[in-house]
Amino acid sequence: MMADTTITPKLVEEHGITEEEYRHIESVMGRTPNITELGIFSVMWSEHCSYKSSRVYLKNFPTTGSRVLQGPGENAGIIDIGDGIAVAFKMESHNHPSFIEPYQGAATGVGGILRDIFTMGARPIANMNSLRFGDPTHPRTRYLAKGVVAGIGGYGNTMGIPTVGGEVAFDPCYNGNILVNAFTLGVMDSSRIYLGKASGVGNPVIYVGSKTGRDGIHGATMASDVFGEGGEERRPTVQVGDPFTEKLLLEACLELMATDAIVGIQDMGAAGFTCSTFEMADRAGSGMVVDLDKVPKREEGMTPYEIMLSESQERMLIVARQGREDDVRRIFEKWDLDVAVVGQVTDDGRVRVMSEGRVVADIPVAPIVHEAPLYERPVAEPSWQREAQKLDIESVEIPADMNETFLKLMESPNLACKSWVWEQYDHMVMTNTVVTPGADAAVLRLKGTDKGIAVTTDCNSRYCYLDPYAGAALAVAEAARNLSCVGATPLAITDCLNFGNPEKPEIMWQFRQAVAGISEACRQFDTPVTGGNVSLYNETKSEAIYPTPTIGMVGLLDDVNKHATPWWKDEGDVILLLGASEPDLGGSEYLYAIHKRVAGRPPQVDFDREKAVQNAVRTCIRRGLLRSAHDVSEGGIAVALAECSLTRPSGMLAATVTLTDDVRPDVLLFGECGARIIVSTTPADAQAVIEIARELGAPAREIGRVGGRMLAVNNLISVAVAELHQRWSSAMPKLMGE
């Protein structure tokens, strides 16, 4: 793109800018923009950067709370966990790039979210990832799943940051649009938060990290485009991740942050140099002049357009105090990284971009950031919604052989053991991982304190498809329940809202419902939303994915020694069920995996009961009364009992359980509902647990005993744990062709 390119309607359209948006650009500029400026507007006003379709709804999220030090709007949210310590965390999607090149797409997704965290001054200590792939038998699924998992591991492992949790699910709705959502949490001194602010006229603007190349140009607009049939051809823009350089960048940034040389800092993520210059100037109400000749470049002959839009990875922009340039230089050179003063902070409210002595772009900051288009797109409940919610349970045949049904369920792709995934991730480096993957949530100790942090990601998108409001609320409830099961108090969430094309009223309806569900649930659990990410246009050939609002939740343990794990500890321990049993088949994994049906209403959240049950389990864990705790989620109580038996690291232990509920056997075993937790205790403590639960308003009853080699439930199921283990643990490798 050369500077003298004439702006034609076609060019405008190719930049994803509507006629009306273009007229607005002309009025902001007071003239016709040049090509570089058009490029800048196109990325700043892309869905990805401007949230133009989603903003009206996102503002309904509860975002404040006594612990919130930084809510949405910065690179990551921050919450206070006491004693001068804070944690920064966020989740981001890298869906489209991962579909095009799974290894690099997923790797750079991890790289991006890591930068979002350390740019705030936090040292990342944990990664998670929430993954959705198509039907396991779809020809591309294996290739994509293997590439994505290897890419996530490749980046996180090299960085030396443990990947401690996440989720993986398979469904045909993701055949043409996989989801790769990456989460990172970092720890910091609560009094040393760095923000992306370009304040102080005359302060130097410093570029650090990798050189700029022609990677990912148009990446930001790509993320906002529906895949056409030719989607796979848009390839040359693939970004290659360099975790080695990012590790150096991390260490150098933290070393610099320990001094007082920095005024503001921001990573160059989507829309690269453009986004960081404009956003930093905007947050400080300042301006900036930058000289592209000074930008370290990897390739010859890059145009201003390319430099401004490049999405080369592993780069950051720093505004330092005047006179401290050499301190910055010294540290980055120590770590063998490029460092260059590329500009200065001004007070004229404009970003001026120079190249070869000429002004190549000159744009007022406030309008491009704040007057980005905002759409209140039409909303309509899908015509099929009510129909999909109908489920005549009589039409679901009760299987004759419950043992075999149970085994089939255990080896179904969504319930099978995911160690194939997490064993490719270093989940122990940093030596903080107290509860490793395979439990309800991961627990990390914070060295030098008694505290622990627990993290989980959750979303059942089939629920969300059947009822986006209830499904989204359930995702929050399940996340909170998972944290409670390890003994942590839920504190706050981040989210990644993955949806289809927002220009379709049904998709916008799903979006609105899901946001409302999350908002209500977050109010109920007192877990404010501190940040997140919206990924729209997840559709191929106009087939949208199921609405998938992934929740990443963070919780706190005051004493990390008092935590729980899901597996049975000893022969003879008493098994209790907290919560009442009102299971149903609507949207259940059993209905899908065994009967190949997606129908019914998902469970509706009973907030009071959820809170009571979660409070009870946390209280008992803190008092040291529990040997194990595990929530009942997909697959119902039978699957949860199996997981308690199978996840035990040193030899399996089975259980004998009697359930007395008066429902049909498949509903009893595999039906799903919220607010249920299976715990085990010594016989001596069982009564105390029941009493505490009742006091806190949570139903509790004894359902069985730990022990033996056979998992038995009523006279319905009796399976050797060894066989169960064999089917459950070999399923994933088999799916992956190993």
Added chain:
Amino acid sequence: MQAKVYVTLKKGVHDPQGEAVRHTLAAMGHKDVAGVRVGKYIEVALSDKTHEEAEATMKEICEKLLANTVIESYRYEIS
């Protein structure tokens, strides 16, 4: 028959590995090394009978497995 396959990153695709090697060489005093690109060299032993068969095999396995054509180019020689 034998085929030799050369897989290289496409022009313009970032090669962090090559960059790191160049950097290390410079630190070791080799300022004369101006650039390094690291690719793969794969030897394939074929039981195909004719050159045409071998050609067809190689084309297919390069596209499908040996090279990641999103970011890499390849060429091969059959002998």
Added chain:
Amino acid sequence: MQAKVYVTLKKGVHDPQGEAVRHTLAAMGHKDVAGVRVGKYIEVALSDKTHEEAEATMKEICEKLLANTVIESYRYEIS
């Protein structure tokens, strides 16, 4: 000047990567692939002036860094 370096595993050295590739190809139906060995192909841009200088540079950097001569052989071409 430019040098092309070919690094291959020495004969007899176990090549897990080559083995795995052969295995995958067999699973994909390529029974005609009898063996695969995966090595490296490295392009080095040199600012050396003479062929002799380039020769010396290449010999040294191959021995010291580009190949692990315990398990690998190398050869290079300068052009």
Added chain:
Amino acid sequence: MKFGIIVFPGSNCDHDCLHVVTKVMGQEGFFLWHKEKDLRGADCLILPGGFSYGDYLRSGAMAACSPIMDSVKSFAAGGGLVAGICNGFQILQEARLLPGALMRNQTLKFICKDIYMRVERTDTPFTGACRPGEILKVPIAHMDGNFFTDKKQIERLNEQRQILFRYCDEGGRVDADANPNGSMEAVAGLINEKGNVCGMMPHPERCSESLLRNRDGIKIFESIVNWAARKGA
């Protein structure tokens, strides 16, 4: 005693090792930057795990060319204790302080999980606190841990009793099922002929505290400290 932990660009178990030697073992410990030459009076050098230089080219290859490695070689030649863990093991091999090579895992995948390893010798500075034949549960986390060397060399290693740890099952049996990465002779760790340089793929620093579920790894550090105490360090 004083532990010097070498930090290469991309090392990432440096802090973990420092934590164990100082906070758990109560010894003195410090980082040595790879561009330095002075070992600052360390009694034992640890080359920690991680991805020095991103594992680019070959794991450990570029780190083996770092300035500090000349000092490490002289230190080892003088009988100083050197322990390489995971990437540190790879670096020691690339620097020719230990024999053989660590190739890509048989599965071609990164593997992070607990494994068992059998202690083959207890008359070394690194294993003195173990019982002969003791089975330790220690995590591995690597992509390239598949030990390979030629026939002659492996015979020699056996003769000289240089195989320090072998992968095994919970009961101590060494077989293919218990070998996570395809290592020749199930090698999980080696010691040099002189007995002062050791390399191992498993990470003892990750299992040295009960909060992390397992304290088997502390025996390695205890062995080193006991040995040094006997030598009067």
